[in-house]
Amino acid sequence: MHSGTWTLSSRHTLIHQRDPERDSKIQSNTSEDMKTGKKSFIAFIKERKMGLNDFIQKLVSTPHICQHVEVNNFLKIDENQNEEVDNELPETPMCLNSRSSLAEETQIKPCDFDYLKIIGKGSFGKVLLARHKESTNYYAVKVLQKKIIMKKKEQKHIMAERSVLMKNIKHPFLVGLHYSFQTTDKLYFVLDYVNGGELFYHLQRERIFLEPRARFYAAEIASALGYLHSLHIVYRDLKPENILLDSTGHIVLTDFGLCKEGVEANGTTTTFCGTPEYLAPEVLQKQAYDRTVDWWCLGSVLYEMLYGLPPFYSRNTAEMYNNILHKAPVLKPNVSNSGREMLEGLLQKDRTNRLGSKDDFLELKYHSFFSPINWEDLMAKKITPPFIPSVSGPTDLRHFDPEFTHMPVTSSLCNDSLTVTSSVKEAAGAFPGFSYGPPADHSFM
Numbered sequence: 001m002h003s004g005t006w007t008l009s010s011r012h013t014l015i016h017q018r019d020p021e022r023d024s025k026i027q028s029n030t031s032e033d034m035k036t037g038k039k040s041f042i043a044f045i046k047e048r049k050m051g052l053n054d055f056i057q058k059l060v061s062t063p064h065i066c067q068h069v070e071v072n073n074f075l076k077i078d079e080n081q082n083e084e085v086d087n088e089l090p091e092t093p094m095c096l097n098s099r100s101s102l103a104e105e106t107q108i109k110p111c112d113f114d115y116l117k118i119i120g121k122g123s124f125g126k127v128l129l130a131r132h133k134e135s136t137n138y139y140a141v142k143v144l145q146k147k148i149i150m151k152k153k154e155q156k157h158i159m160a161e162r163s164v165l166m167k168n169i170k171h172p173f174l175v176g177l178h179y180s181f182q183t184t185d186k187l188y189f190v191l192d193y194v195n196g197g198e199l200f201y202h203l204q205r206e207r208i209f210l211e212p213r214a215r216f217y218a219a220e221i222a223s224a225l226g227y228l229h230s231l232h233i234v235y236r237d238l239k240p241e242n243i244l245l246d247s248t249g250h251i252v253l254t255d256f257g258l259c260k261e262g263v264e265a266n267g268t269t270t271t272f273c274g275t276p277e278y279l280a281p282e283v284l285q286k287q288a289y290d291r292t293v294d295w296w297c298l299g300s301v302l303y304e305m306l307y308g309l310p311p312f313y314s315r316n317t318a319e320m321y322n323n324i325l326h327k328a329p330v331l332k333p334n335v336s337n338s339g340r341e342m343l344e345g346l347l348q349k350d351r352t353n354r355l356g357s358k359d360d361f362l363e364l365k366y367h368s369f370f371s372p373i374n375w376e377d378l379m380a381k382k383i384t385p386p387f388i389p390s391v392s393g394p395t396d397l398r399h400f401d402p403e404f405t406h407m408p409v410t411s412s413l414c415n416d417s418l419t420v421t422s423s424v425k426e427a428a429g430a431f432p433g434f435s436y437g438p439p440a441d442h443s444f445m
Contacts, residue, residue, distance in 0.1 A: 226361025299346025
């Protein structure tokens with residue numbers, strides 16, 4: 001999520017083009033939809049489910065019926081609720097227990113946290129610094145509004161983000177998911193809390209990084225992208241706003257809303273999405289593209305770290321797109337030969353000639369630009385970062401945009417007692433299987 005504003009007025013338009021959720025994402029649904037037979041099956045299941053929901057709503061709206069022992073057993077509103085029933089039926093505040101949340105049974109609920117500050121904001125909701133009441137650990141809790149997601153037809157991207165987060169738990173440079181859960185009208189991601197600031201924030205303050213620092217960040221980013229590719233995931237939205245620094249100065253890649261799963265080594269996809277400054281030529285031309293779009297984006301980010309602006313940037317979007325398609329990147333002499341070779345390799349307009357097109361991450365790993373990097377030490381976080389953010393503790397928010405941190409935290413985060421309407425029921429059932437919790441012995445470690 002965006003934090004910080006450019007200190008130079010000439011960069012203000014860049015904020016609005018680059019912000020991942022407020023203005024800059026270009027997304028359109030394409031022919032990757034499910035086949036007709038699968039659609040029909042899902043529609044059938046949904047219809048049956050909604051019919052059962054209607055029946056349940058009629059039952060629970062009549063308190064004396066609820067108290068009947070057989071109805072009570074059917075609804076399973078005793079202390080030992082059956083998880084299978086919970087996974088299907090939304091609770092209501094009328095007769096079910098006081099949690100009044102969507103009945104996917106999880107180990108956690110919204111009121112298990114104290115919500116301290118807003119640290120990010122986007123089209124679908126907010127990201128908050130939260131402290132778990134029992135463990136006192138700090139987390140970033142991303143709270144999304146279901147009705148907005150559904151209005152924008154973004155369910156697919158949200159579920160893809162959850163799926164990718166589920167696979168990222170063990171990588172040192174990818175943000176980790178601790179829990180996901182939902183209420184009738186909201187989705188919650190409980191994520192690693194990272195308070196060293198966005199790479200975007202530090203770049204705007206320092207304008208450029210020296211080459212050793214840029215190399216260190218590029219190496220950690222490349223290893224994270226290589227890991228995603230090994231899982232057949234294309235990231236598709238690499239940019240400084242989505243690259244965080246933790247309190248010790250290491251990279252943490254976040255925001256997986258535009259990831260595409262199931263892309264094999266030689267596979268392609270066609271969805272037109274990304275952020276204008278970082279779009280690869282093949283995406284702009286609406287051609288099929290593969291995982292090498294991520295290496296193009298890495299080239300763009302590395303260029304920006306070394307030179308202060310994305311390689312083809314123009315305030316005029318049409319001119320910028322023309323530059324991406326037809327102009328060569330300007331490589332000034334303040335960068336080493338190996339650095340310029342790396343940029344030329346990553347910013348090849350023909351994806352079949354791009355660095356990484358054959359052996360993916362291994363081509364970058366063994367490039368001369370990264371020869372100073374000991375990759376085993378890098379992955380073990382044994383290399384001392386070239387810059388360590390100055391933070392006094394988890395509540396030190398100096399690297400977050402005051403635009404967000406000064407916003408009031410609403411009390412509605414723990415309040416989900418909505419009037420049950422057809423639209424509420426549709427939203428409640430639109431994200432089946434969203435909830436996730438680790439094994440009990442790993443909870444809030």
